[in-house]
Amino acid sequence: MQIVVVRSLKLTLFSLIVSLSSLSFADKIDVLKPTPEQSKAAIDLVQKLDSEHYRDQEFNDALSSRYFDEYLKSLDSAKNFFIQSDIAEFEKYRKTFDDDYKKGKLDNSFAIFNRFNERMIARLEKVVKTLDDPKTKFDFDVEESIVLDREKAPWPANEAEADKLWQQYLKSNLLNSMLSGKKLEESKTTLRKRYANQLRRLKQQTNEEAFSVMMNSLTMLYDPHTNYLSPENAENFDISMSLELQGIGAVLQSDEDYTKVSSLVVGGPAQKQGQLKPNDKIVSIAQGVDGEFVDVVGWRLDEVVKLIRGPKGTIVRLEVRPSDPTATINKNITIKRETVKLEDQAAKKAVFEVKNGNKTFKLGVIDIPTFYMNFEAYQKGDPNYKSTTRDVFNLLNELNKEKVDGIIIDLRDNGGGSLPEAAMLTDLFVDPGPVVQIRQSDDTISRNYRAYQPAVYRAPIAVLINRLSASASEIFAGAIQDYGRGIIIGSTTFGKGSVQNLVELKHGRLKITEAKFYRISGDSTQHRGVIPDVQLPSLLDPDDIGESSYDNALPWDRIHPAPHQNYYTISKFLPKIETSHQERMAQDPDFIFLNKQSAMFKEAAEKKEVSLRLATRQAEQQQMEKRALDMENQKRIAKGEKPYADYAALKKANGGDEDEDAPPKEADKEIIPKDDPYLMEAGHVLADFINQLTPEKKVAKQ
The missing domain is CATH 3.90.226.10 (2-enoyl-CoA Hydratase; Chain A, domain 1)
Structure with a gap:
């Protein structure tokens, strides 16, 4: 199996079996509770971290305080589900986790997890209802913006403030879809499916998933390569090592709501196909040459891996948001699953x-x-x-x-x-x-x-x-x-x-x-x-x-x-x-171009907020396309090559208009x-x- 999963500061490991079976939004959700096996595992894990990890640090009140912040970030990194009263209520637990985990006591951690589940389910139910309501209108003419990174932002003060924040999220997601070429109603349908699927999976969560988040929030404080593997994830790890199932040859990590490509396995299917790049974000996944795309934004990392993984020789198609800021629309990539030879x-x-x-x-x-x-x-x-x-x-x-x-x-x-x-x-x-x-x-x-x-x-x-x-x-x-x-x-x-x-x-x-x-x-x-x-x-x-x-x-x-x-x-x-x-x-024309491209990438990465006004975003998109075309043509002219007539020609040359039914391309093997x-x-x-x-x-x- 050639999919490698790595951790990032946003990574939370769950052992969730993907199931989209019918489940009413009104179904009663059981309160998750720890098992005796999990309590013993917590004691065992803390002891091994203390005695065997390279980083010599004591699990004391100070580390417990850091753990509290890390656990909340693992659950709600964008700070859009909890509200400030929740955080204030949880504050009493801040310096108790060291004593609790050494004794195998997990009740407080589960209390926080269950509250998060309640908040998230209630929020997604409200979002789905909003998208279902034909009276809901989105005004894309008003000039407002949304902050891209809320890591240092406060949690919403109350439900009303959270509602306003989510209205901005919905507008932003709809705008992104519309700028990729979809109509408003099609974008609303896609978004509605995304949140409905997240809601179904939330209502099927297990205590094992909750326990994995708790333990990995702790191991993350030691270093990013130390991970807790639940029994199911340990089994999946064994399967991956046996190569019984194949993948695309990619190193994946979580990044907010997206699964991001960290790097490609050299000689793997994705690297040989040539279109998937590091920092690309996976939006949806389809099976075979004509399977329906399944939106995976907001999915957990192992869920995405399970969709990408499959029998050798079969086709998987990815819709990705390119890392290249000059690429203003999503790209569909067709890859055949293979063993790395x-x-x-x-x-x-x-x-x-x-x-x-x-x-x-x-x-x-x-x-x-x-x-x-x-x-x-x-x-x-x-x-x-x-x-x-x-x-x-x-x-x-x-x-x-x-x-x-x-x-x-x-x-x-x-x-x-x-x-x-x-x-x-x-x-x-x-x-x-x-x-x-x-x-x-x-x-x-x-x-x-x-x-x-x-x-x-x-x-x-x-x-x-x-x-x-x-x-x-x-x-x-x-x-x-x-x-x-x-x-x-x-x-x-x-x-x-x-x-x-x-x-x-x-x-x-x-x-x-x-x-x-x-x-x-x-x-x-x-x-x-x-x-x-x-x-x-x-x-x-x-x-x-x-x-x-x-x-x-x-x-x-x-x-x-x-x-x-x-x-x-x-x-x-x-x-x-x-x-x-x-x-x-x-x-050198190539390096002049690369330096300009690098500066543009850095400029895009440093952007703190984006407009929610359609006309503004369209103007920015056109400006970005013109800038990309000018840069490319300056390089081509300097090298004595014919310039591209327009951005469409440049996009096509870079593989932006691929025929989804065409066989996957392979990168050149020759130097x-x-x-x-x-x-x-x-x-x-x-x-x-x-x-x-x-x-x-x-x-x-x-």
Whole structure:
């Protein structure tokens, strides 16, 4: 199963079996109560967090107070269901959760959950009734606005204030739908179905779902990668690991009412299809080529995963709200569910040339999508088992025969994988020495992952990274940087520098963080990531993607360095390299465009509120489309290409008018350097580096 679920500050884990069976809105809702098994699990979980988690913090009154705030945020992150009198009433529980959970007492937590359920059900019933009433009118001519992020806003003072807030929500949702091309009545029907479905599911909630929210609100205070898995979610985790069901190859997380794409699994169906992007938000899901779309806004993360997951070879269609602010309408994407094949994740190479003054450098690039190893073949004793290191070793030999002047290791979008492979890959470029340090929760430090053999490749190298380079990628890039073995190019990496383990509880399981990675320099890869020597622009906002975007992420710190040699003093070469780099960036049409696009993305992300006046929004949409068209055409003209006649032509070229019945497209498997401005600039930077080396230093010292 190739759907990976991660936590974010808005994530709440539930073990809900999706069921849309008929249920009257007037049906009596049972008050949820804890079970004896859950009480025992709470005691067990608190003890394991205290004794085994890497972060040494006591569950006391201070942490109980933080838990109170986190629990309320997990339930009502947008602050639109509870009212201030509820919060005032709950305040008496603020410093009691530490004592309660150590004793397995869950009554107060369930009381808060049940109140939230009551408020939410009453609100959604009122919303559905409003949308059903033909007398309800929405005035899209009045100039008013809605705040996009209510995290720091107060809860509504009373029901009347909540009613006003929800009237704005309805207008905003209707406007978004209308701006995507739907009529008002069609938009109202879609919205009515959305809230009616949420209402049905709410009335079928179980105490297990409530308990999961409570426990994950606590584990989140330790770090974002520590999770409680209910018995059902633990079973789903086992199913996913067995690959009995397939998915689209996406890392998903919750973001307010939406399920957001955090990253794509390299070689997975979504990445190969090419249209789904990080930060896209999933609006609705349909099964097969002609199935009806089901609106999933407001659904819980595991519910969305269940709709995306399905038998290998079947089709799933996603309606997404693109992360690109220039894309003003939703996009429909057709993806075939498949297993990620090892050959689709295998390293591959290319050779290209760059000019540097009067010289032309012949460079190689090795693209490594993930750190893989065919463990099954290895365990069977197959001498030809596939692994990252074995494949790269062969590619290095091929590139040596082609007499390249240097090599770029491309780790963009490489989310990690096998830690031993990252260490063995480093071994191909450095002589024997440490690669990474691992500190356990008891402060024990190990340096067992090392380079053991003399380096296979000794010519200059560069490592190309981006925000989605994580974990094992960061260990390799960090080691190359610390050894001074090559130059690091790109944008700051993800910052995932922690180690998790699954432990059994008396009821469910706990995925717990028990160690941290440290570079041989002593710096942690956690939170800060690997900072490149030469920066390239990124369209991914680190406030949205990466370890630093999570609340309560383990901090960056450092330990003692591990003794190691140094190949090149990279810092002394950087002034000249940076000067040439900036001159190229200022003149390159692709990077001029990327910098403008990045600025537009940032501008959109910083927007605090939006208008609820239709004419205003339409004018903003037209302005955004014109701006996007002008930017694109400026780039095309500078490159000698024909400009687009209008925005419709640009949208079509970018896949905005896809035929839903057409077979899914696959991304190119071949590396084409001339079509990749990041790779070409990395080549120029590497050439600048090589050009500064004296002849006797162009081979890394023995």
